[in-house]
Amino acid sequence: MIETVAKLELPVGEHIVIRKNRLVPVEGEQAANGRMTLVSGIHGDELEGQYICYEVGRRVREHPEYLRGILDIFPALNPLGIDTAHRTVPKINMDMNRMFPGDPAGGMMDRVVAAVVSDIIGSDICLDIHASDSFVREIPQVRLSQDFAEKLLPFAMLTNVDMIWKNATATVHESTLAHSLNVLNVPALVVEMGQGQSVNRQYGDQVVDGIFNVMSHMGLWTGPVNETQIPAVSDDGEVEFIRSEETGIFLPLMAHNHYVRRSDVIGEIVDPYSGTIKSRVCAPVGGLLFTLRVYPVVYEGDLLARILGQP
Amino acid sequence: MFIKDLYTIRSTYREDMKVRGYQFGKGEKSACIVGSLRGDEIQQMYICARLVHILKELESNGCISAGRQILVIPEVSAYAINIGTRFFGVYDADLNRSFPGSRYGEPAARLANALMAEMGDYVYGIQFTSFYMKGEFVPHVRMMETGYQNASLANLFGLPYVMVRKPAPIDTKTLNFNWQNEATAAFSVYTNQNEQVDEKSASQAVAAVLRFLTRMGIIRYESHSGYISHVLYESDLSDVNAASGGIFRGMALAGQDVRYGNPIAQIIDPFDGSVKETIKAPTDGIVFFAHTDSLIGENDVAYRLIHRLHE
Secondary structure (H helix, E strand, O other), X not given: OEEEEEEEEOOOOOEEEEEEEEEOOXXXXXXXXXXXXXXXXXXXXXXXXXXXXXXXXXXXXXXXXHEOOEXXXXXXXXXXXXXXXXXXXXXXXXXXXXXXXXXXXXXXXXXXXXXXXXXXXXXXXEEEEOOOOOOEEEEEEEEEEHHHHHHHHHHHOOOOOOEEEEEOOHHHOOOOHHHHHHHOOOOEEEEEEEOOOOOOHHHHHHHHHHHHHHHHHOOOEOOOOOOOOOOEEEEHHHEEEEEOOOXXXXXEOOXXXXXXXXXXXXXXXXXXOOOEEEEXXXXXXXXXXXXXXXXXXXXXXXXXEEEEEOO | OEEEEEEEEOOOOOXXXXXXXXXXXXXXXXXXXXXXXXXXXXXXXXXXXXXXXXXXXXXXXXXXXOOEEEEEEEEOOHHHXXXXXXXXXXXXXXXXXXXXXXXXXXXXXXXXXXXHHHHOOOOEEEEEOOOOOOEEEOOEEEEEOOOOOOHHXXXXXXXXXXXXXXXXXXXXXXXXXXXXXXXXXXXXXXXXXXXXXXXXXXXXXXXXXXXXHHXXXXXXXXXXXXXXXXXXXXHHEEEEEOOOOEEEEEOOOOOOEEOOOOEXXXXXXXXXXXXEEXXXXXXXXXXXXXXXXOXXXXXXXXXXXXXXXXX
C-alpha cells in the first residue's frame, strides 16, 4: 500500500510528498517477523535505486506468500530533485544527505527529513541505495562507517555486493541518513553502485538478489533466493585513490571492474586544442579497478579511479 | 600593498582562476579578511574591495601599525561568480563546506587546503558570508561555540549583535570553524544582502572591520564607537514558520521592533489573491532574520525573532 510519510505545501498548487510502499505478509502486519526499509533517491541524480525499488516490489508482488516481514520501500526521498535531475534539494541547493536527522519543529526540509527518520525508526534494517554520481562508475559495494562496522558487517556480507569498504569519508558522514539511523539503533547500510543518471540492470539484479538474501537470513522472506557471493572486505588503507594532476580530457584505456597490474596505463589526459597527450595515468598498485571516471572533463584533483590493492 | 597569488585553478576552456590576496603592512600575521567564498556573495566581495581601497590609502598615509600584517581576499570563486552560480565547479562544491580541505583531494578541497595554509596563521580571521535561505539579517557578527570563541572580542566590531551558534555536524567544514580550530579568533560578519550590493550595510560592515582593526592596534583610524553589542545565543531566537505555502507578503523588516499578536506577514493565495494566512508575532521582540523571497513553502522560516528584546 502506498502511504504518505510527509506532505508539505509548496508555494504554488503543489505539495512535496514523501511516499513509501508498505508491503506486508498475506496474513497481515501483525504476523510480521520484522521490518526492512529500502531507501533511495536522496540525491536526485542517482537513479540506480529506482530499478532496485521496482524489482524488489515486483518480486514480492509475484510471490506475496513468501513475505514474512514488513518491507517499506521509499524510491524517492528527494522527489523534486529526481524529477528535475538535481542532485541537491532544488531551490535551497542543499545536499539532503547532510540534513539528517532534521528537526520536527524546523523549516520545511528539516521537517521532511525528521518525518522520514521517525518513520524508519523501528525497522530491523535499512538499506540506503546510492549510485555514485555522474562523474565516476562504481561496482556494487557497501560502505560502512568504522564506528558501526562491527554491528553492520554481518548484514553487509549478505548483500551480494562485490566489495565492502569500511571507511570514514563523506558517504558515511555524521549528518547522513545512515549515520543518524545507526545512532538511533537502526542498522543502516549505504549501498553504492553504477553511476549517476543511469540504470545498470545487471548491477541492480545483483543487489536485489542480495536484498532477498538479507531478508531470508532475517526471517522476512521464505521463498527461494538466488545464489550470492561473499564480498571482498577492505578498509581505507587498501584503497588507492588516483586523481588527475592535469586539466584536460580523460580517456580511459582500461575497462571498469577489471584487475590491473602495477604500472598499467589506466588512461590518458589529452588536450583537445593542441592534439597532445598531457599525461598518462598509471596504476600505482595492482588490484581491482573498482571506480573509473566516466565524465571526461577533468581538473587538477579530480578523481579518475580507485583501485582495491591486492595483498 | 602587495598582491599575492594564493592559488591557481587551471581549466582547459577558461582562463586560469587566480585567487589573490591583498597584503598590507609587514610582520605578525594579524588579520585576514575573506569575502566571497560562493558565487552569489557579491555584497561580500564588494565590502572587501572597499576595504582594499581604504587600507591602501591608510598604508600610504603610514596608518598600518608597525609589525602588523593584514591580508584581504575579496573572492575565491571567480569561476562561479562569472557564470552566476552559488557553488563551485561541475560538482557544485560549496567552498564554505570544504575546509580544512586536503592537498590530495578534489579541486575544492585543494583550494580550501591552500587557503587554509595561507590563512591559518593569522591572529584574527574575519569572513563575510551568507545564509542558505534568501532573507535579510540585522548586521551581526557570528561565532561558532567551539570552546575557543571569544564573544568579548566580537563586541569590538561595534555591530548591534553578536550571535553564538552551537556547531552542527554540517558546520565543521566551514572556514569559521576551522579557523578557530587553528587558534585563529574567527568572526563571520553578516550584512543584509548577498547578490545585490547594498551601500548602506556595506558601509556599516567596512566601518565595523576598521573599528575592530583599530581597537586591536593593527591600524590607526578614527572611527565612530559603534554599538555596545548585544550577545545572543542561537537558541535565544524564536522561529516563526509559515503554516501554508504561497506568495509571501512581509510586513516587518530586519531590525524592526514587533509586538505580540501584531500581524507581521501575510501568505497570499497564488491563484485568487485571497489571504490564506496572517502571520502574527508570537512574542515581543526584534526581527533578527526576515524571509525576503516572494514565495514561501509550508513551515519555511518567515522570521527569526529576538525574544523579548526591545529597541
